[in-house]
Amino acid sequence: MGIVGNLSSDQLQSFNSQGYLVIESFSSSEEIDAMRKRMDQLLDGFDCSSTASIFSTKNQQQSTDNYFYESAEKISFFFEEKAFGDDGALKQAKQLSINKVGHALHEIDPVFKTFTCSEKLTGLLSSLHYKRPVIIQSMYIFKQPGIGGEVVPHQDNSFLYTEPTTCTGLWLALEDATVINGCIWAIPGSQKDGLVRRFIRDENGVHFDKPSPSYDQKDFVPIEVKAGSLVVIHGDLIHQSYENQSSKSRHAYSLHVVDTDGCKWAQDNWIRRKVSPEPLYVS
Template sequence: MAEGIGDALASIEITQSQIDQYHTDGYLVLESVVSERVCDALKSRMSELMASFEPDTVRSIFTTNEQSRHTDQYFMESANNVSFFFEEEAFDDAGALKQPLELSINKVGHGLHFQDPVFKAFSLSAVWGELLSKLGMIEPRAAQSMYIFKQPGIGGEVNCHQDSTFLYTTPMSVIGLWFAVEDATLENGCLWGIPKGHQHGLLKRFERNSPESIETKMVTLKEHEWDQSELVAIPVPKGSLVVLNGEFPHLSYANRSGVSRHAYAIHAVDDTCEYPELNWLQAAKGSSFVPFQAK
């Protein structure tokens, strides 16, 4: 299945006006840049990965509440693995799944972009590396990836956050590539963001207590409350790409509809920038974040 995915991605032409808009607003919407066939191939491959997952071996729950966010060895090792995280509302009081497994997973991450052949072929395409270069990256590297389900009925809210809180570089360089594998609508939990909000700078850093520690903490860098009235909805059709500056504040509301909102995200960093040892996500010992394919 991996064969042909990279070839099926067309080069993305963006104008100087779009580049300027990205830097001014902190995000850019590129509609329908991934074909329906490729979206369906990613979705099909994820179904295969889900079928191989044995939920009795681990029950790691993904929480969107930064104050209660906890880490464990499974979470830390997910940086270089294909790991599964449940929705907060997936289990009943007795610890049993309320609905089938395939409707209970919040996300899968964070090493899909180099651990799975299908997602690798898509993620490391020269198309994305070229786009990141146009947006100002000198040596773009894929640091993290995740497949997000936004399950019907129980897809949890993701609080307003900045991606660079969790992936920090000096100087700042993080760019998120958020792909709509399915339509993202107002009803099923599309992205919302605050245009120009990235200009306030980074508010928090999620970091290890010390290098190699699995204990983490949230460090406040500056006090600022996001004005919810400034949020704008970013609904996009299947196959669209939303490019997010690492300091762009964004969220998604809970999905109470009967329709899922699958998405796939890649977070890139510039290899010319310093990547601190205190960042929770680290490349495996002896290796580095993977480059995109050459054009």
């Protein structure tokens, strides 16, 4: 299958220099509306009494359960840490309590699969020199108003490690993302320093193999984008987002891709698939 790259030389140079690239108007309003409406339907059908799994980038090793592990091949729902009151009940409607939905939307749901397998996305991956790309996980992230949780500084290669490292994050804004409602912040050029630590799964559960380095918050710059913009994130880029304490949500659809051409998936990654995912294409 022949895939034609769609990034210019200037865009590639900027990505290689900064570690991230913003592509404005990557998705149309019709595509955005379709994904948001489909997520509304999925949430309407979700029985929140059946699970209360919480997602946290600070304490995930304490809150990880089989529901989290099995989400690698399912559509699963994870609550915000601050969604529950002292009595254990939700403080607001479930639609305003979910942190994210993951991690196989791109495989199971036809609306999200359509975007994930689109020619513009495969063309982008071709520009980044992927030979046999696989979307290893997908997430619909809500960043809820008032309670949208902080995402601490991290690198995507830590969680989705291949030898050699090949992970790239694709973050599509479904709403405007600003410093007010919790946009991404990144340290430009930090990908050049390589991978700092890994998030591994073993007999003790999931945990990092090393403590987190200390980062100077002055080094981070905000990546504010309009709805429909795609942020391409190098797997070694240090990035984060703050809590959303505003009255506006910040919905996004996030994908992570790795290459399976001459690259080995680490067996101690948290994702352990029973069935290997199909590549988007073979160049």
